[in-house]
Amino acid sequence: MIKNYFKTAWRNLLKNKMHSFINIAGLSVGMAVAMLIGLWIWDELTYNTSFKNYDRVAQVMQNVKNNGEIQTWEDTPYPLADELRKNYSNDFKYIVLNAGGFGNHILAADDKKLYVLGSYFEPQITELLSLKMVKGSRNGLQDPTSILISQKTAKSYFDNADPINKVIKLDNRINVKVAGVYEDMPANSRFANMGFMAPWKLYFNTSSWISTAEDPWRPNAFSLYVQLADNADMDKVSLKIRDVKLRKVNAELAKKKPALFLQAMPKWHLYSEFKNGINIGGRIQYVYLFGIIGVFVLLLACINFMNLSTARSEKRAKEVGIRKAIGSLKSQLVYQFFVESFLCVFIAFVLSVMLLQLSIPFFNEVADKQVHVLWSNPVFWLLSIGFSLITGLIAGSYPAFYLSSFQPVKVLKGAFRMGSMAGLPRKVLVVIQFTVSVTLIIGTIVVFRQIQYAKNRPIGYNANSLLAVSTVTPDIHNHFEVVNNQLLNSGAITAMAESDSWPTYYGSTSSGFEWPGKDPNMSVDFPTNDVSYDYGKTIGWTIKQGRDFSKAFATDSTALVVNETAVKFMNLKDPVGQVITWDGHKCTIIGVVKDMVVQSPYGQIRPAIYDLTTSLNYVILLKLNPKMSAADAVSKIEAVFKQYNPAQPFAGTFIDEEYDRKFGNEQRIGKLASFFAGLAIFISCLGLFGMASFMVEQRVKEVGIRKVVGASVFSLWRLLSLDFAGLVVIALVIATPLAYYFMHNWLQSFEYRSAINWWIFIITGLGALLITMLTVSFQSVKAALANPVKSLKTE
Structure with a gap:
């Protein structure tokens, strides 16, 4: 019996090739998209889960009150680690300091010098992350003159030779020996591409600013990772350590009311955004968004199947009547139609896996991911098979129960007619399809407009042709004037300056500011930037009041340049010449510059202070x-830098390109959304094409009669097409408020945001109508141009 079901199902597929192609193509695309989205979501949800005890690991963070709001900081003072070890040792298994995050450092071995991502950690980082060692021991960081390197780094420097005890020069100043090689950490983890780990003690011993700090509890420049004791509760421990820093800082810093808390590793990636001290989510919103899109795209494909199957019910009505007349049970007919559905789904599943494999390289490039099909993962197959069964059930349920309910007597007597409401479910499903598609299109347009709106935001300086070179040695600084003159004489640059950070980032902040009229109880935190002469000329900032730093004024050693927002925040009526106090030192404001977009292009401008320094800075800016x-x-430039700084590989970054990278996340989301919106339209149009071909087939005699009595091609096209246009208009009416609601809420997460203009809905509506008419018109015009003799000769 089962063999018969499959035989009949296969014959029906071959008999109705167009119908079968549309069904299988739509389902395969829908399933491939759903699986792609599933892999993306899996990658997001499994971020950091490769670490053995990830659910027990956390980062110590803090909420501080500054500038009238609560800010959330990831960095902490370094004495905090010892304080937790001393008084809370029962709550933690491991406590690990990290020196200010991850950055590129120069590693040199023999004649190879490369930039490698790495950082300084306390020794227990290897246990906290459960590092898998390929060579050497996890205890390698106990020796402050040793280093651990990744497999990739070992391969780059030593090829297949044993790297243990080989000497590497770190940042052209410290010789360390390789104590171990660890497995490369997964791409979907915070520690991805971590090429080396050096001992915290080495950083402490070679960074004099730490040991000479007047108040070690003041600099918040270190990350602190912990692993809870086996019997400790994350929330309880977080509450217990809340006031540890507050009890240690001086009275001035206590005004910030620092409150420590633990951010568990499972939340680092998906729940990383805070507003006024409260976690407001993060990338988790995109997990929900793409999950919903995946479900809807698959639903569109299922709708196509149900629509086309029920639409062709009249053609199979006699088959059902005959089967029932010769004894077929309703259940047998249901089984038959479900077998046809599952056969379609099985073929579509095989094709979808092929499409999935072919599209993954493109998808990874757009999404900036390294996902792959989980061939060896039983969860993948269980989900895929279960996914296919559910799809087959959903897609086959309506036609199976609908067709099997026909009464044989009425069908075989010719008395069976589709009721006036028979086409209503199909129309409802078409409206749903285009509602989803139009909503996706509007959402995509809003995302790209928001990106473009922020890109067109005046940034306050000239990023074009501005090159930044980060240095790790003092060589360029020590030969600054010579290098500057040589490059100016070569015609390569028009200006050169030093800074402690790139124009796209704030290098540091400070809270030690006092000015006339300041509330003594208010704690502030202003971004500060140490710059050299010609900094303003190099980046092209705009002086609104006063003047720039100048060598003609010896007093500029205690001078400050502030931005417009700082002037407003401090409520300075005549800022130029005002004396403000910075950590007890009197400083004079000599100039006010136009606000510059330094951090997020979507965020508010922060009050910023620029001071002149002749000390060593590690960022060289060249115009x-x-x-x-x-x-x-x-x-x-490279030739001159190599002449005066031969120990460092030259690597320059254009600031305009670096600024564009700030839009990377939204651009990826926009590209993916547009990709899925395009596929949703494609699937919807496949369904429309099938429905139009069926409609034309059903009305072929009517069209023939109308042509005989003088109907024009245009009037016939209008007759056959207007119904579909009406359905799309209804979908537009439903989709417009839905899209507005969701996208308006999405835009609220940005301080600097675009408006949702009315023309977005008009253009989307016209586009959807145009696509619909083009899809339907092919069949409509074909029917209108057909010879009426062929359709009427049997009458």
Whole structure:
């Protein structure tokens, strides 16, 4: 019996090739999209889960009150680690300091010098992360002159040779020996691409600013990771350590009311955003968003199947009547139609897996991921098979129960007619399809407009042809004037300056500011930037009041330049010449610059302070000469840098490109949304095409008669197409408020945001109507142009 079901199902597929193609193509695309989204969501949800005790690991963070709001900081003072060890040792298994996050460092071995991502950690980091060692021991960081490197780093420097005890020079100043090689950490983890780990003691011993700090509880420049004791509760321990820092800081810093808390590792990636001290989510919103999109895209494919199957019910009505007349039970007919559905789904599943495998490279590039099909993972197969069974049930349920309910007497007597409401479910499903598709299109347009709106935001300086070079040695600083003159004479640059950070980031902040009229109880935190002469000229900032730093004024050693927001925040009526106090030192404001977008292009401008320094800064900024090609200018700069800083590989970054990278997350979301919206439209149009072909087939005699009595091609096209246009208009009416509601809420997460203009809905509506008419018109015009003799000769 089962064999018969499959035979009949296969024959029906071959008999109705167009119908079968549309069904299988729509389902396969829908399932491939759903599986792609599933892999993306899996990658997001399994972020950091490769670490053995990830659910017991946390980062110590703090909420502090600054500038009238609560800010959330990831960094903490370094004495906090010892304080937790001393008084809370029963609550923690491991407590690990990290020196200020991860960055690129120069590793040199023999004649190889490369930039490698790494950082300094206390020795127990290897236990906290359960590092898998390929060579050497996890205890390698106990020795402050040792280093642990990843497999990839070991391969880069030593190929297949044993790296243990080999000497590497770190940042061209410290010789360390390789004590171990650990397995490369997964791409979907915070520690991805971590090429080396050096001992915290080494950083402490070679960084004099730490040991000479007047108040070690003041600099918040270190990350602190912990693993809870086996019997400890995350929330209880978080509450217990809340006031540890508050009890240690001085009276001035106590005004900030620092409150420590533990951010568990499972939340680092998906729940990383805070507003006024409260976690407001983060990437988890995109997990929900794409999960919903995946369900809807699959639903669109199922709708196509149900629509086309029920639409062709009249053609199979006699088959059902005959089967029932010769003794077929309703259950047998239900089984038959379900077998047809499952056969379609099985073929679609095989095709979807092929599409999935082919599209993954493109998807990874767009999504900035490294997902792959989980061939060996039983969960993947269980989900896929279960997914296919559910799809087959959903897609086959309506036609199975609908067709099997026909009465044989009425069908075989010719008395069976589709009721006036028979087409209503199909129309409802078409409306649902286009409601989903139109909502996705509107959402995609809003996302891209928000990106473009922020990109067009005046940034307050000239990022074009501005090159940044980060240095790890003092060589360029020590030869600054010589390098500057040599590059100016070569015509490669028009200006050069030093800074402690790139224009796209704040290097540090400070709270030690006092000014006339300041509330003594208010704690502040202003971004500060140490800059050299010609910094303003190099980046092209705009002086609104006063003047820039100048070598002509010896007093500029105690001068400050502030931005417009700082002036407003401090409520300074005539800022130029005002004396403010910074950590007890009197400083004079000599200039006010136009606000510059430094951190998030979507965020508010923060009050910023710029001070002049002749001390060592590790960022060199160069303004390229517009009269020379960028390639030639960079080549000349590289040659000069290699001459005066031979120990460091040259690596420059254009600031405009770095600024564009700030839009990376939204751009990826926009590209993925547009990709899925396009596929949703494709699936919907497949269904429309099938429905139009069926409709034309059903009305072929009517069209023939109308042509004989003089109907024009245009009037026939209008007759056959207007019904579908009406359905799309209804979908637009439903989709418009839905899209507005969701996208308006999404935009609220940005301080600097675009408006949702009315023309977005008009253009989307016209586009949807145009696509619909083009899809339907092919069949409509084909029917209108057909010879009426062929359709009427049997009458």
